[in-house]
Amino acid sequence: MADMTLRQWLLTDTPTSRRHAKLSALYQGWLAFRSNTMAMIGLGILLLLVFIAAAAPLLAPHDPFVQNLGNRLAPLGSEGHLLGTDSLGRDILSRLIYGARITLYIVALVALIAPVVGLLVGTVSGYVGGWVDIVLMRITDIFLAFPRLVLALAFVAALGAGIENAVIAISLTAWPPYARIARAETLTIRSSDYIAAIKLQGAGGLRIITKHIWPLCISSLIVRVTLDMAGIILAAAGLGFLGLGAQPPSPEWGAMISEGRRFILDHWWVATMPGLAIFTVSLAFNLLGDGLRDVLDPKAGE
């Protein structure tokens, strides 16, 4: 019964406080989101991924790094190795499970870096205007005009291969669109009466940007970031595939495809399994992103 009351409280048409109104809006958003089956599937897959990554040591049947040269390239469904073994006789399933950690790690870091950089550049550019705007937007254009993967490649080549550098490189290529969105939002917000009123109260530029403009930009950024996640995973896998991401023996999925590529004709599963894993996770992000967009930003959708 308590549940019902809570539900009623959340669904009320007459909120009693600001917090109540906020929670109520969130709950209604969640209800809308929940009715979207595809989005729920996406969310389910991602929760599962988080669980797998967290519980990797418990779930993995083998140590992902232990080699057995006598039992290399074992086929699917071999004894003790459900998904077979790779070139050094390591269990592919266990490597996929541990690889989930790397994928999540990359996603989380990029999701922290790129939108923040974009937000900073975009809001400053939009709010300050004038020469600052021209210079910042020109820089954004330069980065936009760069072939994305080539830019990422170049940065990794310059900084040295490795997972952190791959994250930085991907973030560097990912921020310009965020800066554009943030700038566009800032331009509309800046000229609103609401900001004018705050200015009259004597608030400084920094305060206006951080306290009033940022919060308003965030929801459209979140949608965009979720939709971009799949792209980020694919870019990271691409770098791994080119040998510029995580270093061996780390079980990064893109690198695993690259390793298995040599045996594609006779031992196809070595490259196929990590490919399916990448596909599943980026599909999940796309489903989730679609659902979130419908809830948070209905105009942009259908």
Next chain:
Amino acid sequence: MALAEDSGKGRVRASLPPWIKTTILTIGSIAMTMLGLLFVTFIIGRVMPIDPVLAIVGERASQSTYDAVFLELGLDKPLIVQFGYYIWDVLHLDFGTSLLNARPVSEDIARVFPATLELATLGIIIGIVIGVPLGVVAAARKGSWIDQVARVLALVGYSMPIFWLGLMGLLIFYGILGWVGGPGRVGIFYVDVVPSVTGLILVDAALDGNWDVFKNAFSHIILPASLLGYFSLAYISRMTRSFMLEQLSAEYITTARVKGMSEWDVIWKHAFKNTRVQLITVIALSYANLLEGSVLTEIIFSWPGIGSYITTALLSADMNAVLGGTVVVGLIFILLNILSDLLYRVFDPRAK
């Protein structure tokens, strides 16, 4: 698109007619962007922990050989001076010689770019021919099975690692079934058989009337082009669908329907016609992405295009080649953006 946004803000004297003002600003901003692009690439090249001298002389060279090449490359001069020399040469359309194969970079680019152009063009054609009708039908029959299929196709397209799909495609269609040609642009026997007029093998073969070469080249290009086509299809069909939905919900459509116009005419003659402008922008953007974004596809299919050219050059510290390739790709990207912007203005009734 981005470039035009700022056009109003410059301080060009008001007496000039607006189109001159726009042109000057556009050219100015292209130049600025290109200069920045060059500068960033140049700096990356210099901070890279790959020694270009070592890249040329190899691991066994004696110190005196090494020193001679170091001076030859002008590496003893300050960075900014080196950059100045480089810009000066580029302005004379001289991208320098590739450090690694001793040929002019411009010659290399002239050789590899048509390969990318051919692949991306066929890819975008596949993307348009399938993606646009699919998007229109999906919008017209919103919620039907076709709409669902289109949605799934697009979602899968967004989520698939292209290099993996390429590998699987090669394995199945080339390795197992033998339906298509393997990696590379043409089979070994067909190399250099037809004179290179345009650099596009399909066109050259057709001009020469050599249909065997055409057939072989086609069997090689069809798989990577379909792959790229699929990825642009995913984007184009989604965008077409949402543009169409916007139009179909407009009042004039309802009016047309009330007037008893056939559904076919409503969709194609009215609604679709009005999405034309937005579609052009989307297609131009996808095309730009295909031209610059086919690096992994080119690598998987050993396609001797500009993407694999830049990548190989980058990994072997051949900075002249990297700079040259990046300039060309960046320029195309910017030009396509401006082109779609112009088309937008020409075709958009509201802009007139």
Next chain:
Amino acid sequence: MNTFARLLSGAAIGLAVSVTSFAAVAETPANMLVIAHRIDDITTIDPAESFEFAGSDISRNVYGRLVSLDPNDLAAGYKPDLATSWEVSEDGKTITFTMREGVTFHSGNPVTAEDAAFSLQRAVILNKTPAFILTQFGFTAENATETIRAEGNKLMITTDKRYATSFVLNCLTATIGAIVDKETVMANEVDGDMGNEWLKTNSAGSGPYKLDSWKPNESVTMSSNPDYYGGAPAMERVIVRHVLESASQRLLLERGDIDIARNLNPEDIAGAAQADGVTIEDELKGRLMYIALNQKHPELSKPEVRQAFKYLIDYEGMRDSFLKGQYTIHQNFLPATYLGASEENPFSYNIEKAKELLAAAGVEDLEIEIGVREAQERIEIGQSFQNAAAQAGITVNITVGTAKQILARYRARELDVYLGAWGPDYPDPQTNAGTFAYNPDNSDEANATGLLAWRNSWDTGGLTEKVDAAVVENDRDMRIQMYKDIQAEFRETSPFVIMFQQIEQSALRDNVTNWSTGQAVTSAAYWQVTK
């Protein structure tokens, strides 16, 4: 319409294309050899500058030398080529070659002693990467015209001291010993570059083949030289096509689109061996795979630690798995088939032994970085080593990079451990002895980046002098014994863990005969091949 199209194509293709090439198993034309090979390492084909494997293949078939190796009888060592005979002066410093009469370059110009002198002088003066092969005899840009000179049909070369004659002649079989057409080359000289710029992409030789074209990362095409003094080759055209992927090479071969696939990995070799009409040929190559320990590292420089690492390699496990058929265990710096090579391989995979040695040295919690080039087999060797080291309590961090990135750090003496490969430069024991066991000045200032011993900061513990002595020894048996002694000491004391010697596996259509990739001593030859 269909007939019309076929007629058209039949007329236009002419050369090589058969209309049936879409059939299941096609066949290459009988007078043409089609090879799939990775040729992306070629940066120049000027023999005075070329130093890569695929580039040496071109030069070997396009240029004649004073003396060269016979692909059908490599064990015999150097044989007369453009020089028919030679004499050594009494002081052992001057060798006088008599040139072969009546041989012409592809241009039609006669091959003279003057051309030979010019070619060697040119290589010394240009001082490109491989120049050290000649300059080690004391030739310099300043003295080249006196030390290398032509008189009539005689060519005389004078070295700075007495060397084993076989050493000098072995060096002349290398790519840099190629004789170029002086008239043609100098006609293409730009700014005093002795035709270097032009020869980078063109050829001016007298060999069995002439170069039609080299397209970087695409193909090399050659056609036979009907006037070759040794008789016109059977294969009138040779096409070497750059095919990066092993799997692609294998499919091309199985379909009969090519005659030879040169870069198949062990899995594809195993697969191709099962296919109809394919045979596999093994040739022992000169390339060694090794792990080197930087002696600047306080722990790695302990003798017991150096020993311990030699027990931390799963030699047999690797040879029988991912290196199967392509590497053989070899623990000495002279490759098998070289003069003085040793067959002793005393080390085996023994974690316990390694642990004892480490304990004796008082090493605990060692963490080191190993630099590995981005090549799949090396990354796998690196990971296998990492796995073994972990069991002995050593943490190994692998840094993978492109060849150039890793090499730069190795040459700067920055890496703890380097996983590398070394191929001999010319078919004489000095080529490896002079780099693995030779380091006259171990200081940083010496900057002897060409010496492997220097790169690892190893002073060789007295082997340097022994190498110096061996290279001037003219008694063959004596010289062999000297190298055996050096290697015996090297195995025990050096910071080099030499692991494997390469076997090149070529997969051929079964109608190809007399194929040779040059074994350990030279590069591939095409003129003796028949189908």
